[in-house]
Amino acid sequence: MEITGENVVRNDADSGTSAEFVYRLTTEDFEEALRARARRTPAGRVQALTAPLVGVAAVIVFSVSGGTSLPVWVTSLVLVVAIGCWGTVRGLRTMARRMSSIMEPYGQCRTVADDRSAVSTGERASFTTDWAVHKEYLETPGLFVLLSGERSVGIAVVPKRGARSPADVDRLRAILDRHLKRR
Numbered sequence: 578m579e580i581t582g583e584n585v586v587r588n589d590a591d592s593g594t595s596a597e598f599v600y601r602l603t604t605e606d607f608e609e610a611l612r613a614r615a616r617r618t619p620a621g622r623v624q625a626l627t628a629p630l631v632g633v634a635a636v637i638v639f640s641v642s643g644g645t646s647l648p649v650w651v652t653s654l655v656l657v658v659a660i661g662c663w664g665t666v667r668g669l670r671t672m673a674r675r676m677s678s679i680m681e682p683y684g685q686c687r688t689v690a691d692d693r694s695a696v697s698t699g700e701r702a703s704f705t706t707d708w709a710v711h712k713e714y715l716e717t718p719g720l721f722v723l724l725s726g727e728r729s730v731g732i733a734v735v736p737k738r739g740a741r742s743p744a745d746v747d748r749l750r751a752i753l754d755r756h757l758k759r760r
Contacts, residue, residue, distance in 0.1 A: 595691040596749035600739030602680045607673035610722045610734045615669065617715050617760045618724065625669075629661030688735055690752050695733075706733065708756035715760040721749060723757065 615621035636657050640650040683699030690696075695706045711723040711733065719738065725731030740746045753759070 594748075595689050596745040596752060597741045598688045598690075598735055598737075598739035598745065598749070599685065599741065600688075600736045601685045602677065602683075602734060602736070604673050604677040606720060606734050606736055607676040608670060609717055609720055610732055611669045611673055613715055613717045613720070613722055614724065614732065625665050628664045628668075629658050632657035632661040686739075688739075690735075690749055692752060692755065711757055713758040713760050714753045716750070721753065723753075724760070 611621075615625040633654065636650070636653045639645070640653065645653070683701055686697055686699045688695055688697045694708065697704055697706070711725055714721060714723045716722070719736060721735040721737065723733040723735070735749065737746050740749075
């Protein structure tokens with residue numbers, strides 16, 4: 578493999594052992610990736626449940642110590658849970674917008690993955706990622722989401738809509754299955 582400026586040359590690109598995707602990442606891609614991470618990983622679930630659970634704990638502590646009546650206690654509990662859930666969703670959307678704004682200058686991306694690594698080339702930068710950087714991946718209906726590790730929020734997003742051919746989706750899935758744990 579050779580990287581020169583914006584040109585990526587792969588010796589095995591024509592042999593059918595690599596998968597190629599060309600795409601432009603959107604805020605919706607990052608929202609889908611973060612929602613999937615929140616549902617399927619322990620770290621994501623902790624992040625998503627922290628605000629509602631802290632709110633419930635606070636209501637219980639203040640209600641018990643203050644001798645609050647049952648109707649006030651129940652109403653407070655319902656409101657805190659609703660506000661905590663809304664805050665969590667809002668936080669994920671804000672994070673997705675920030676991630677999207679970071680990636681926007683890179684423009685259209687081209688990712689070629691094989692058994693050695695994944696090479697991503699944007700309009701302004703290119704980089705190579707060895708599979709050892711990622712520990713696991715998850716798949717949504719529209720994305721492959723590569724996760725850096727259990728306690729890390731580092732993710733890489735590859736939209737399936739960018740596949741050069743339908744076979745590229747299957748090839749990337751097979752490559753990921755060989756090198757990463759599926760979540």
